[in-house]
Amino acid sequence: MARKSLVLLSLLVLVIGVQLATSMTSTQYYLTQLTMSAYYAIVVIGLSVLMGYAGQISIGHAGFFAIGGYLSAALTTHNLIQFQESGVVKLLSSLGMIVTGQDLYGEELLVFVPWAACIVAIITAGVIAFVLGIPVLKLKGHYLAMATLGFGIIIYRIALASEYFGEADGISEVPGFTIFPALGDIGPVVVSGDFSGRVQNYYIAWCMLIIGLILLQNLINSRVGRALRSIHGSEEAAEAMGVNTARYKLYVFVLSAVYAAIAGVFLTHYNGGIGPSEASVMKSVRYVALVAVGGMANLWGVLIMGVSLTFLSLRGVFGSYDDAIFGVILIMIMLFAPEGILSIKLKGLFFRKNIRAKQEA
Amino acid sequence: MLELSSLQKNFGGLKAVDDVSFQVAKGTIKAVIGPNGAGKTTLFNCIAGNLAPTSGSIFFQNQEIKGKKPHQIAALGISRTFQNINLFHGMTALENVMVGRHIRSTSGFLAGMFSLPKSWKEEKKIQQRSVELLDILDLSKFAHVEATSLAFGQQRGVELARALATDPSLLLLDEPAAGLNIYETAEVARLITKIRDMGITVLLVEHDMSLVMDISDEIVVLSFGSKIAEDIPSAIQQNSEVIKIYLGEDEEAMA
Numbered sequence: 001m002a003r004k005s006l007v008l009l010s011l012l013v014l015v016i017g018v019q020l021a022t023s024m025t026s027t028q029y030y031l032t033q034l035t036m037s038a039y040y041a042i043v044v045i046g047l048s049v050l051m052g053y054a055g056q057i058s059i060g061h062a063g064f065f066a067i068g069g070y071l072s073a074a075l076t077t078h079n080l081i082q083f084q085e086s087g088v089v090k091l092l093s094s095l096g097m098i099v100t101g102q103d104l105y106g107e108e109l110l111v112f113v114p115w116a117a118c119i120v121a122i123i124t125a126g127v128i129a130f131v132l133g134i135p136v137l138k139l140k141g142h143y144l145a146m147a148t149l150g151f152g153i154i155i156y157r158i159a160l161a162s163e164y165f166g167e168a169d170g171i172s173e174v175p176g177f178t179i180f181p182a183l184g185d186i187g188p189v190v191v192s193g194d195f196s197g198r199v200q201n202y203y204i205a206w207c208m209l210i211i212g213l214i215l216l217q218n219l220i221n222s223r224v225g226r227a228l229r230s231i232h233g234s235e236e237a238a239e240a241m242g243v244n245t246a247r248y249k250l251y252v253f254v255l256s257a258v259y260a261a262i263a264g265v266f267l268t269h270y271n272g273g274i275g276p277s278e279a280s281v282m283k284s285v286r287y288v289a290l291v292a293v294g295g296m297a298n299l300w301g302v303l304i305m306g307v308s309l310t311f312l313s314l315r316g317v318f319g320s321y322d323d324a325i326f327g328v329i330l331i332m333i334m335l336f337a338p339e340g341i342l343s344i345k346l347k348g349l350f351f352r353k354n355i356r357a358k359q360e361a
Numbered sequence: 362m363l364e365l366s367s368l369q370k371n372f373g374g375l376k377a378v379d380d381v382s383f384q385v386a387k388g389t390i391k392a393v394i395g396p397n398g399a400g401k402t403t404l405f406n407c408i409a410g411n412l413a414p415t416s417g418s419i420f421f422q423n424q425e426i427k428g429k430k431p432h433q434i435a436a437l438g439i440s441r442t443f444q445n446i447n448l449f450h451g452m453t454a455l456e457n458v459m460v461g462r463h464i465r466s467t468s469g470f471l472a473g474m475f476s477l478p479k480s481w482k483e484e485k486k487i488q489q490r491s492v493e494l495l496d497i498l499d500l501s502k503f504a505h506v507e508a509t510s511l512a513f514g515q516q517r518g519v520e521l522a523r524a525l526a527t528d529p530s531l532l533l534l535d536e537p538a539a540g541l542n543i544y545e546t547a548e549v550a551r552l553i554t555k556i557r558d559m560g561i562t563v564l565l566v567e568h569d570m571s572l573v574m575d576i577s578d579e580i581v582v583l584s585f586g587s588k589i590a591e592d593i594p595s596a597i598q599q600n601s602e603v604i605k606i607y608l609g610e611d612e613e614a615m616a
Contacts, residue, residue: 215474215475216474218474218475219470219473219474221473222468222472222473222476222484223462223463223468223473223480223483223484223487224468224469224470224473225473226452226456226459226463227460227463229449229451229452230449230452230457230463232449232451233448233449233450233451233452234447234448234449234450236431236443236447237443237448237449238449239411239430239431239432239435240411240431240432240435240440240441240443240447241432241435241440241460241463241464241523241524241526242432242435242436242463242464242527243460243463244430245432251470255470297451
């Protein structure tokens with residue numbers, strides 16, 4: 001317990017340290033990618049619990065990310081003014097879920113407030129995961145991979161084809177997401193790409209990631225977490241010990257989908273928009289690769305590798321070969337370090353080589 | 362306690378279990394024996410809910426359990442071990458046993474994620490009970506060793522502790538002595554009697570005749586899916602039909 005808090009504390013110190021360092025060296029532009037990396041890492045740690053601990057693969061998590069992002073973007077940007085007389089819109093307005101505003105050209109605008117859009121988006125992603133999960137999670141291994149891949153492709157094609165979701169252009173000019181309004185001297189907490197809010201947004205993202213991590217860690221170390229791991233270990237025996245394997249697989253699938261959707265919502269408000277590439281199959285493959293690189297059933301490893309590789313990718317280090325690099329990483333990891341990159345012990349490697357050299361000599 | 366009547370399980374044209382009926386009385390040890398392919402494991406899988414019987418009925422404590430899922434049957438108080446040891450890989454011996462407490466505890470996803478007091482209080486109890494069970498089976502020194510890396514006999518012990526952790530009233534043991542040497546088998550015999558004395562009814566499938574004859578209160582003999590005898594051990598040893606299956610007649614000797 002003490003060790004766990006210590007590790008968390010050092011992460012916290014590191015997060016603050018990085019921010020201070022960028023402020024002092026005027027390299028605050030790094031914070032933008034670090035913020036985005038943190039959001040992507042939320043998807044990856046959620047997927048780690050599904051894949052690494054419960055042993056159920058999904059190559060469709062970009063789909064859930066996109067459902068969150070796209071819905072939140074569409075609801076906060078599409079003008080409902082033509083429906084303003086309808087009962088549903090009136091009801092939602094009276095609940096404070098819809099507000100009037102003005103668009104760039106001064107036209108009257110009637111849209112969902114980000115809070116309401118966020119909740120609708122996350123619940124929708126959760127419900128879709130639930131409905132999809134009931135039949136799909138009966139499948140195992142490759143078949144489950146194929147089915148989730150199919151789901152990812154469907155979401156991608158819908159995003160690409162639907163006018164409502166902006167077709168190939170996606171949705172832009174998504175407003176900032178005011179989490180807390182201004183209170184006295186304290187300014188409002190807003191998720192947006194505004195330069196003035198860069199430091200604030202960096203902290204929002206990392207707070208969310210750390211809270212997300214703590215919750216998942218608690219889960220893994222609980223009765224439910226143990227049951228999830230037992231499903232991975234032997235589904236037949238887990239069932240015989242009274243674990244409702246179908247239900248647990250479904251719940252953890254929904255949980256990881258909700259994590260992806262939350263990341264999608266926040267990143268979309270941060271970026272001010274979302275495009276179909278966020279829903280693409282390559283994104284899903286990337287998430288799987290990041291989970292694998294981090295060591296599957298290793299939340300910390302997944303978080304570290306998720307953030308650092310995504311950061312490098314966003315900085316453009318891999319250039320146009322970005323997707324290719326992630327493919328190569330996935331293959332290399334599966335071949336040489338199926339327990340994740342952090343599991344490689346260099347000492348052990350050298351030691352073994354020495355023995356082999358001696359034997360050959 | 363457990364009552365099978367006219368139980369039938371077909372795999373296509375093959376009658377793996379053919380019209381089998383018998384009862385298991387509370388607090389006894391009952392053994393199911395028979396040559397390979399007699400349908401013993403199929404029978405077990407029907408009781409535990411892994412296979413759906415084709416027809417017939419299974420009553421456990423006056424409740425029909427046919428058609429229930431394995432986890433529901435486990436909740437009613439039937440636990441089992443597997444013929445080929447089926448431990449959770451990647452988990453320690455203690456964690457394996459702790460999964461056995463799953464059905465007797467209630468903390469859900471949210472309680473776990475937010476680490477509610479209810480969750481960790483329960484967790485403490487789960488751990489306590491599991492350590493106790495490992496102690497009973499003399500395995501506490503392996504508590505933090507990955508279960509699948511233990512020696513064969515120890516793995517069987519962990520599996521047994523895990524099954525006991527569910528607080529079963531009926532324990533199904535699928536060949537508990539398979540792969541064990543004479544000493545280990547004697548130890549298993551002692552354990553099974555001890556489990557019976559704890560008030561747990563035992564139904565076992567076994568090949569090792571000495572074990573079966575020593576500890577069983579009653580024996581059911583299956584051959585090609587049908588029940589051919591049911592009696593106390595001494596009577597089974599004298600039963601001409603049983604001798605015929607096991608020793609064969611004429612030159613068709615069967616092991």
